[in-house]
Amino acid sequence: MQNKSIVLTLLLISLISGCAKKEAASDASTDAQAADAAQVATDSATQAEAVHEPNTTPATEQKPEVILNTQVNPAEATRRMVREANVDFTAKDVVKTALDIDKLTFDAGGFVEQKNIDFTVVDTQSEKIADGKIKIFEKVNPRADIIVRIPSEKAAGFVNALLPLMYFLNQQQYTAKRYELRLLEEKISQTQTVPSDSKCPELNEIARLTNMEVQDRVRYSTIHLIVTQPATVRERIDVDIDAVARLNGDSFWKRAWNGVLYGWQFILDLLVILVTIWPLYLVIFVGIILYKSVRSLMKRFIK
Known part of the structure; x- marks a missing residue:
């Protein structure tokens, strides 16, 4: 009987300890899940803050993967469209980039309508060197304005x-207008510029040329490219005219003798001037005589 009581007691102790362990394990699992959830929430908040914060890392290159979509819009496929695009970007070398653009234009079956490469001097500093020369440093901003005509299907x-060819894409613009609308705009513009007394044959010729121009713009899209590059500094040697005059001037003794002559x-010129103003001396002399005469008369009158 006593043995049975001991066995029952041991069984009860085992059951109680097992339940306690399960509750502890459950509590530990719950705490771990809560900690993981808190960590995930913290990471999400950190990522959200990082997304909204400005990026302070300088960009050495900034351009999209594609500028224009090559797929033709079904709405445009059945219409004659006048397409124009403007692209402004920064390149490493303006001259080399212009040559590359010429090659791309030729490969696409187009042509260059206009090209202008300009090197604008925005700042200048000079330094004097020997032998009447100066060294000039110039800050230059290179820029190229290019207009190309490309077949519309290849634009x-x-x-x-x-x-x-580009490091930074600064600006892009694209327009597409129906042929009829663009032709109407051109005709209105021509009407405003043509004199009202123009003859009918002249007006017909202007209308014909305008129509041909717009049709050409339908076949060949107009693309205006502005290419710039970072400012460069160039150095050149020039002549300091003041220094050259000093170096090649007369010696001291010759200059001194010239000073004596001058x-x-x-003195001779001054004497001539003094002789020239002789009427002034006469006026002064007459004035002195009159002054003395009037003074003597006044003294007699007062006495």
Whole structure:
């Protein structure tokens, strides 16, 4: 009987300890899950803050993967459209980039309508060196304005082919107008510029040329490219005219003798001037006589 009581007691102790362990394990699992959830929430909040914070890392290159979509819009496929695009970007070398653009234009079956490469001097500093020369440092901003005409079906591919040439894409614009609308705009513009007394044959010729121009713009898209590059500094040697005059001027003794001659000539010129104003001396002399006469008369009158 006593043995049975001991066995029952041991069984009860085992059951109680097992339940306690399960509750402890359950509590530990709950705490771990709560800690994981808190960590995930903290990481999410940190990532959200990082997304909204400004990026302070300087960008050495900034351009999209594609500028124009090469797929043709079904709405445009059935219409005659006048397409124009403007692209402004920064390249490493303006002159080399202009040559690359010429090659791309030729490969696309187009042509260069206008090209202007300008090197604008924005700042200048000079330093004097020996032998009457100066060294000049110039800060230059190179810029190229290029207008190319590309077959309309290849215009998007041509613009996208410019991406390897650029470091920064500064601006892009694209317009597409129906042929009839653009022709109407051109005719209105011509009407405003043509004199009202123009003859009918002249007006017909202007209308015909305008129509041809717009049709040409339908076949060949107009792409205006502005290419810039970071400012460069160039150095050149120039002549300091003041220093050259000093270096090649007369010696001291010759300059001193010339000074004596100039001084003597100045005295002679002064004497001539004094002789020239002889009427002034006469006026002064007459004035003195009149003054003395009036003074003597006044003294007699007062006495």
